[in-house]
Amino acid sequence: MSITASATVHSPGSLARRIFNAALGIAAAILALGGLEARAAPQAQTETERRNKATVEAGFDAWATGTGSPYDLLADDVRWTIEGYSLASKTYPSREAFLREVIRPFNARMKAPLKPVIRNVYADGDTVIVFFDARGIARDGKPYVNTYAWFLDMRDDRIVRASAFFDSVAFNDFWTRVTPSE
Template identity: 40%
Template sequence: MAFPSLQPFRAGLVAVAIFASFALTPRPASATEFASAGDRNRHIVSEAFDRWANGGGGFFDELLAEDVIWTIKGSSPSAGTFRGRAVFIDKAVRPFQSRLSTPVRPVRKQVWAEGEHVIVQWDGEGMARDGVPYRNSYAWILRMQSGKAAEVTAFLDLAPYDEVLRRVPEPVSGAPR
């Protein structure tokens, strides 16, 4: 009795082996998959800073939890604790931004993360409405929760910040900047 050729059977086995090798080969992690919570949080904060540096708006709305607790360390009148994103923006961000003709943008940054904590050391530059450049260095410690900063402790040289608030008058409400 004649046996059919084993050639088609062998070809089928080779095809199955090739398919299995591709299916079992580990694939590289995508940008949304991270080895740890720290890696994920570092990525979230780094990407938000990059968008801000490239001219994007809405940094604080994007990164801060609605009920964030933001503390500016120091002994000047600008230091203090702000409870809630809206309060922080109204009491600290807007009064400063209103005195600038060019908003502060990060020009250099370093980011470290461990678990839910992210530390960002960054240098920012902008232009006050009176034509005097504003430059400052910052260190922010963020505690992340569900992809948003729930608590932030900010360190900066408050002298240049306060100088802008003192030197440049706040624009009259409704007046063009």
């Protein structure tokens, strides 16, 4: 399957390009999720798939209740890639780099923590895909709401590689609008 798309873009940083790229990334994630569901439906999950799925779901449950997070599952040498064109888009070469450059500054911009609500979780071999919504309240009192698709490669109950997709327009607005607390 191939996806062909075109758009008239007036400048590299234009709002139209950012919206187009965010929509394309979300569409690709949705297509990938739909294709995996159709292919995996008739097959029984392996023990590895059940374990990996349960491990990730437990991390999300801890995040939702404020007792932990899926970031607790990161291997020290995880390679976390934020796909697309957000201000945080790049590959982070380690757990500490990702937490230092993205997660801690993100949380320092929040008044009420981000809470996830999972739409679905898929497991295929060593990969777990989590499709979820998250919302919280920023320090400026405005809500932050986004939808995410994370593709997580697991080894020994740890996330060793991740590709994250989300609405970069909503993220960039939040990231530039809200100053982190000290």
